[in-house]
Amino acid sequence: MHDVLKRGRPVAPAGAATPPRPAGLRKRWLAAGVLAVLVALVAGVSLGPVSLPPGSVAIELLNLLPGVSLDSGLTEREIAIVTELRLPRAVLGLLVGGLLALAGGAYQGVFRNPLADPYLLGVAAGAGLAVTVVLTLGVGAGGALSGLPVTIPLAAFVGSLGAVAMTYLLGSAGGRSRSPATLILAGVAVSAFLSAGQTYLLQRNAESIQQVYSWLLGRLATAGWQDVRLVLPYFLLTSLIILLHRRELDVLSVGDDEAASLGLHPQRSRYLLIAAASLGTAAAVSASGLIGFVGIIVPHTVRMLAGASYRVILPLSLLFGGAFLALTDVVARTAAAPQEIPIGVVTALLGGPFFVVVLRSARRVLT
Amino acid sequence: MSDSSAAPAVDLRDLRISLDGTPILAGVDLTVATGEWVTVIGPNGAGKSTLLRAVGGLLPAPDAVRLFGTPLGELRRRERARVVATVAQSPVVPPGMAVLDYVLLGRNPYIPPLGRESAADLAVVHEVLDRLDLTGFHARELATLSGGERQRVFLARALAQGATLLLLDEPTSALDIGHQQEVLELVDQLRRTHGLTVLATMHDLSIAGEYADRMVLLADGRVVASGPPDEVLTEDLLARHYRAHVRVIPGPHGPLVLPTRPTLKSR
Numbered sequence: 001m002h003d004v005l006k007r008g009r010p011v012a013p014a015g016a017a018t019p020p021r022p023a024g025l026r027k028r029w030l031a032a033g034v035l036a037v038l039v040a041l042v043a044g045v046s047l048g049p050v051s052l053p054p055g056s057v058a059i060e061l062l063n064l065l066p067g068v069s070l071d072s073g074l075t076e077r078e079i080a081i082v083t084e085l086r087l088p089r090a091v092l093g094l095l096v097g098g099l100l101a102l103a104g105g106a107y108q109g110v111f112r113n114p115l116a117d118p119y120l121l122g123v124a125a126g127a128g129l130a131v132t133v134v135l136t137l138g139v140g141a142g143g144a145l146s147g148l149p150v151t152i153p154l155a156a157f158v159g160s161l162g163a164v165a166m167t168y169l170l171g172s173a174g175g176r177s178r179s180p181a182t183l184i185l186a187g188v189a190v191s192a193f194l195s196a197g198q199t200y201l202l203q204r205n206a207e208s209i210q211q212v213y214s215w216l217l218g219r220l221a222t223a224g225w226q227d228v229r230l231v232l233p234y235f236l237l238t239s240l241i242i243l244l245h246r247r248e249l250d251v252l253s254v255g256d257d258e259a260a261s262l263g264l265h266p267q268r269s270r271y272l273l274i275a276a277a278s279l280g281t282a283a284a285v286s287a288s289g290l291i292g293f294v295g296i297i298v299p300h301t302v303r304m305l306a307g308a309s310y311r312v313i314l315p316l317s318l319l320f321g322g323a324f325l326a327l328t329d330v331v332a333r334t335a336a337a338p339q340e341i342p343i344g345v346v347t348a349l350l351g352g353p354f355f356v357v358v359l360r361s362a363r364r365v366l367t
Numbered sequence: 368m369s370d371s372s373a374a375p376a377v378d379l380r381d382l383r384i385s386l387d388g389t390p391i392l393a394g395v396d397l398t399v400a401t402g403e404w405v406t407v408i409g410p411n412g413a414g415k416s417t418l419l420r421a422v423g424g425l426l427p428a429p430d431a432v433r434l435f436g437t438p439l440g441e442l443r444r445r446e447r448a449r450v451v452a453t454v455a456q457s458p459v460v461p462p463g464m465a466v467l468d469y470v471l472l473g474r475n476p477y478i479p480p481l482g483r484e485s486a487a488d489l490a491v492v493h494e495v496l497d498r499l500d501l502t503g504f505h506a507r508e509l510a511t512l513s514g515g516e517r518q519r520v521f522l523a524r525a526l527a528q529g530a531t532l533l534l535l536d537e538p539t540s541a542l543d544i545g546h547q548q549e550v551l552e553l554v555d556q557l558r559r560t561h562g563l564t565v566l567a568t569m570h571d572l573s574i575a576g577e578y579a580d581r582m583v584l585l586a587d588g589r590v591v592a593s594g595p596p597d598e599v600l601t602e603d604l605l606a607r608h609y610r611a612h613v614r615v616i617p618g619p620h621g622p623l624v625l626p627t628r629p630t631l632k633s634r
Contacts, residue, residue, distance in 0.1 A: 019493050020505045022484065023468045114462075244481045250468065251475050253461035261423050261455075262528070263448030263476035308463025 044090030101321020104295020126163025293351020374436030473527030
């Protein structure tokens, strides 16, 4: 009888069927993300100057799990290549890519700006300048870059927070008339300013140019387990904070006033998320140098494919961002083998055209 | 909390708000009884939206505003959001967001800060969608809806908050005359079925007068007239405070305000 009454509606809610669910991470997308990470891991370990059979590599990776002992058919030397050279590099790629994509997605939500990205906001430049200061002046680093002292991520964090604060203040200077593009313009100005400071420092300290540049161009090449150990705590902390607030980012998407009338404390959520995203960016930059565009490419691709809710975008950006960077690293070291192309160059080559796509689709939001 | 059954839904005493040093509200006294529909009118810049924002807790006025007997300053944000819901003048339409997800935002004050919605929250959302004939729209993107449909969705989010005080800032300014009536009829029905109290601002004086129990005329941040529509919508008051040339004629549900062209003297 109920059904009879409701027959006239546009889509009659069937009594027994499950009611429509809100946006959330669907199992198939989660599975796709995990699969992408695994594929990137195996590819990252198999491909290189010495190519190893992916099946054997997969078995060798399984052997790392406690209680598993299978015969992969690899020699001792090949096993060493897997576990000591390529695996830490692939894992670092996963962590850094995941962090950059997650930070990009979080910045886009916090600033309600589709173009927000760790690089365009000047955050990476801030981290870069701070690291350069530490390396050139030798503050606390003792000149030892290889050990990647804790000083570097901390300096990068301070630098990135300082930069995002500058960008935010400069971008708000226009008062109520400011548009999302204003923030990005501010970010570009802050980036240029900080990069100039970095260039000046390098010129005054010519002896550290080599050291700084090898870091700037991307350090995945020299990654070892110590880099992974250093980034991992920041990765966990950043991911935890941002993922726990993913629903709040959806609430923030209606603007501060409406979010406040829905019971949220918009500024509090915003500052916490900015701090977390900047911490993630700082950790990524201090481990691997300047790698741009991951924070734009990955969250936007996820948004287009899987949905616009931050409950979907953030966890998937973490997974696909990691997979994306680990695979990009494979391209970077095989495309012009035996030479390596700096990974930041590869992401920029991909990101430039992609940025145009984002700009076109975001035009409505920006004007 | 004081005796909420006797206390008015809204009680403003000497509400003063300045923005950037400019006084916007200069001592407003106003009460809205529970279940009443009060519409605030006034010329541009009179302070109507500011008044609504202050009642909604978006401007600091902790002692001057009481909701159901409780000073606004004593309510936590989430508590406040369960008491008062606002439909903004032009609500933000988040790109790509589906109707169901948008209405679910209204449950934010009930969802633990780092948690997720419960089955009960979803049940409320589905009930509201059903009530506003939006069930077939649940998966549609907000941005693809027509103005009238969108206004229903904005109302749905406010209703999902489960608040009994509804603040409507120019709820019909973006709608054609048919959709204006549809939305206001809907609000009036909900007021009766859900026991809501409505505080609205409106520009169209005739329509405002047809729906409001009581009207408040605001000018230069002060209440200059208050009472039933036929006491506030008078040619004298409107001429004085809007500087408008109008004829007011009695209509079936309230006075009808007709703008008339001022006589050209120097011809």
